[in-house]
Amino acid sequence: MGDARRFLTIDGEFQMIHGRLTQATIAYETLGELNEAKDNAVLILTGLSASAHVASNEEDRTAGWWEDVVGPGKPIDTHRYFVICICSLGSFFGSTCPASTDPNTGDSYRLSFPVLTLEDVAHGAKCVVDYLEISRLHSVVGASMGGMSTLAFALMYPSAAHSMLNISAGANSQPFGIALRSLQRELVCNDPKWLNGEYPFDEQPQEGMRLARKLGMISYRSAQEWRDRFGRERVTDDDALGHSNPFGMHFEIESYLSSRARSFMDAFDANCYLYLSRAIDLFDAADHGGSLQLAINKLGIERATVLGVQSDFLFLPDQQRELKNAMSSADIEVDFEILDSIQGHDSFLVDMNRFRPAISRHFNYES
């Protein structure tokens, strides 16, 4: 298992909306080849917990987080496109983040890291695009937080992308999602081991992270899917029954959530999680223009594909519809679809039968 990441270190100061960093680093991976005209580049911005490893490649043969979507002959075809996937600024997977060392102090940033916004994430991505000397991307692509980041990118750099593929996101965060993320952050900060962000890096507030992830798992999927998958199956493994706690696991769904929540807590830094989670809440495309419509009017893209999922209750179909309507009013050509997936917000990661054709359409577009 190799490492396919590249690291762009930005000399001098990296200006953020609410502060600045010195010598920020952005990690990224690329697949395919940039053509001579440099007009076949596709920029992928990720969700909260994804790394830059979007798909397997020669240097890192492990499966990526969108393995079924990106690769030779796949909907984002690396025979045709030069794919760049960015590790978000603030994320734990290689870019400068609250767990990084501040060169000005020699200590980790921790909570001295400036308040992170998705505009800063987009700014980091733009530095990579500029470094690669790509003046206009074929597409900027993102789902969930990544979908919001693509909006931030296109709002800040109107001429930088020809088209956008925006999946299961919205023009801003709505109170239901804010409430869930706020509670998740509270679960982390309430863990006595969080220590106001000063925990030793090898002693993460694992309990708080585990609970936050469990709540995330619940909100990322849908009631219908779990009904079909788990029903009322009881846990049969005696070890899993958790007899030490009489209010513990009786049902398969509880066991499933527990095992998934544990796997996440080993892989992410708590402060990074808190910063990214808050960045999602803070995003509002309307900040770029006085109203959503005025902001979208300034988008420089020529066409967009906006996808959502019927069973998503974290980013409701109404939010994708709102985005599509604003784009249409701004004379952007929009392909819009709400898919019938039952897997909720996470459908773009799992319901390949529905998502692959919808994504392919964006890349096989003929004007």
Added chain:
Amino acid sequence: MGDARRFLTIDGEFQMIHGRLTQATIAYETLGELNEAKDNAVLILTGLSASAHVASNEEDRTAGWWEDVVGPGKPIDTHRYFVICICSLGSFFGSTCPASTDPNTGDSYRLSFPVLTLEDVAHGAKCVVDYLEISRLHSVVGASMGGMSTLAFALMYPSAAHSMLNISAGANSQPFGIALRSLQRELVCNDPKWLNGEYPFDEQPQEGMRLARKLGMISYRSAQEWRDRFGRERVTDDDALGHSNPFGMHFEIESYLSSRARSFMDAFDANCYLYLSRAIDLFDAADHGGSLQLAINKLGIERATVLGVQSDFLFLPDQQRELKNAMSSADIEVDFEILDSIQGHDSFLVDMNRFRPAISRHFNYES
């Protein structure tokens, strides 16, 4: 503020599904007058956090939890009906519960209280009905957990009720709801002050209860309602901004949830909450007959009203539809409606414009 509760103490042993109690007490309130034929009684079973105080009356003039539905001239008209509202066995508001003293030991039950089921709740209610010498109720009524308890009641005592009004419930708990309740219980049990149930009663695990309630608030309402109510309003009160925690409250929705969560934690015992929450997960009408249909075939009611809410994602409309279909197949006359309320699972407490007519229909039925 008086106390309108009556207390029925059951001599000898009270048999539960998973154990027994000695000298159990069931608290209840009544409104209206039982007629001579004793055929105008309406039994109301409550949701998890409600008391027997369903509506104001001469002895307790404070508003009840269903003040708009129960009273003179209201949909459940106390001029016509004799209304009995039961404090569920295991609940903290007057019936025997984990916080009560076990007469056999002189100590509080705490976790020695038998595993509670909704069948036990129904059994407690039946004791009151028998004590009042009512051989057949006009209706048994319940919403949410109360709706499941009405099913338990009618399955265990098939001839005890003529009709049923079942609101925002289902024939069993589904994995999405189980997952949420499981996480809520975990939040309580993870509070160091829970002490495996041995906390002093005046030192409740308030932090865990507060977090559990916050999660409950999120799941009881709907994304659409909050979007309409709160949008992206920021908190303006500087005191509420929680500057001690940089990941704390920025948005009105967060402030709203915090204040509501605090009000609950003062009013309920943690162990009682855990027992009732698990009882909801454990309920499955199919346990009474080998399958849901076989169980429902044994219901002795002649007609039912089954109501649900489009935006409820804790008890999905599919669950009310399933219940209605099983009842119809069992030749029970069913009035079925999924209301367009946007307030989610809690709509029956707040969307009176839709619920009052639907409930009235049940009580103005003419065959």
